[in-house]
Amino acid sequence: MEIPKPKVTIKPDQHVFRGETVTLRCDIDGEGVTSWQYSWYKNGSANAFSELQEHTFSPVTESDAGKYSCYGAEREGSCISNISDAVTLIVSDTAAAVLSVSPQKWLTEGDPVTLICEVYGSSTGWTFNWYTVTLSSGRNSSDQYALLSDSSRGAGGNYIVSSAALKHTGVYVCTAERGQPAYKTAFSSKQQLWVTGVSPPVSLIISPNRTQHFNLVSVSLSCEDQSNSDRWRVRSYTDHWGLEDCSSSVWGSQTGSTCKISSTVPSNTGVYWCQSESGENYHPVNITVHIGVILESPVHPVTEGDTLTLHCLYPYTSPPNLRADFYKDGSLIQNQTTEMIISNVSKSHEGFYYCKHSERGESPKSWISVRVSHSESQISVLHTLSSVLAVCPYLLVTVVLIFKCCRMRVHWPLTFRYFRRNG
Template identity: 40%
Template structure:
């Protein structure tokens, strides 16, 4: 048996070592766009690349989602419109078509799919003062980035129909998830909406819910009037709200906003109406909110803030020093709570005192002609003083009280007020 040359043995050993240490090709899967969150309806591309191996190798690629084959393709797998069922763990592998060899499988990449976002719009301030500027703030409420923002005027349309939108401004935003727009001194009630978009082929979010700023100033084309001429009401009262339109309008809608929900109270085609008047025959606390009219030609009226109160729980005592013209009455109001409240008292529709004007809840009442009730936080009662005949002086236990008591007649759902005449 012949001996193998030492040089040949060394060469074979080197080849074996080289073959055993050669790294095997490995696949890598990536998502494009490379974003942490993908929303339903967005376009997505999965890209598979092979690391290692020869540059001139022809590869064919295979993809899996949650270990289930989803097909083979070139290096990219495109999803034109992502849906919730696309979520999962994606991997890919490459096949060398020349040598019928496979690369190693890629590591998993998780795809999280979220419903199409609806941004949140905030308007500040919500009630206008003359000369105020208004700030609109639009935010996509998650960790997603790369958005551009679009602000719109929400224009009223035909009665009982959704708002149409008129673009006010678009704000490019390449990072972050919010943007703001400043409006210089608007003077009338108006509504706004916003939405966001991202990507080369723009993917849009849903529109935000409409938000508003309000003004009590009337405009010539459409106005709102309230039959009671006051903003504070009690449950079970009836109120009529009239939308007065001028010009060629195609109808009207009366809206109410509660701070979280927008309602259609009635319109020229819906609800309890007489002409252009909407009638609420029995108020309840749920009717509280901001009311305004909208015309079919795209305009907003003045706004009215209406608050409906349930039964009051105040204990009211009144001491009379005399019953005569110009009398001075002090009310001590106990609301059953230690919390400080700012309350105006209104007699026959006229504001006659403010609780903050006297210490410890004792409010001197002075009837001031021509002073109208304020627009908010008003407690009102219709008080009719009736002097009762002075009873004969009693003796013994019946003489414990030296003061005569006079009772007032108080508006619905308010307790009786005891008026005690001092000697």
């Protein structure tokens, strides 16, 4: 018979990470042979290191990396196999889960968004979990992680939100795991989702009224609702300080629903929002503290049809307005002006804006969102309803006429016979 050739498989993958359980398996398709004795070889060595069909590394280490092949001989028989092709096992130090957001992390209620969790360098056999970052009370508190109740396991690395709601505002991480016993990655780096409500019950009022601020100035952030209550607290997430309450931070103090930063520093750069007593998050605003040129742009979304005005400011000139170039999404839209004005704003004007001065430098980027006017949407609905109502009488008359015609067709032959019979 033809001499069989073994096939080597590696589970969970040829690229694994230190600490995983890895199994090498040798399969031989030999006709008429019921029992094989196996021999395993590493890196072309003539000395076999195992005689089992499956050889397991538990846990695997970097020293186990290499090229593996196997060979078989029939137990109590004369049949032998060829040696298999070598299969390479790669062992890396540690697996890292990486989280990204598509299409963007700044959203309006109803927008779709996807959190994508990946393990760089490996894509086989992983299941994923997503968590929100929470905060325990106290000045020296550390991040806590809450597993999402609808986490996806074994369905790929995508966590899909088809329609973003205010509750989705927050900071997210993910982990990946595979194998038995399970090998788990550490938490991924943090990603943020910020959902702006169409009509939130509270507004975050910032003074000075802009998203970018100079270094070493005083900034006030107030959560204001219709009842002027003190039930709101200001929270923030910054790369330097992480997730914090203003009242327990080292950089601010809160009185009622107002947070006061007495002297800004670049580490205050981050997202600030209002949180209710029950833990609901509203009105996130991205605040940047920069040493140098800043862009003066509106804090809140601009409504379609309104006018958008931008300035380029520098703290060491009087007045601070600079004649500068203005950019949107990396493209120059207006040059050498002290004030950029966009009349009749539309959704197409949404994007990242910044300004640049030839000598003073470039400002950070600020996202400017555009929301649909409620009055316009209401007018559109009323126009549609009025059109339907205007057409309805004509439709009704048409239906009545058709019905009468149908009845006349049914009765006409009987009427005709009656007149013929009775002269």
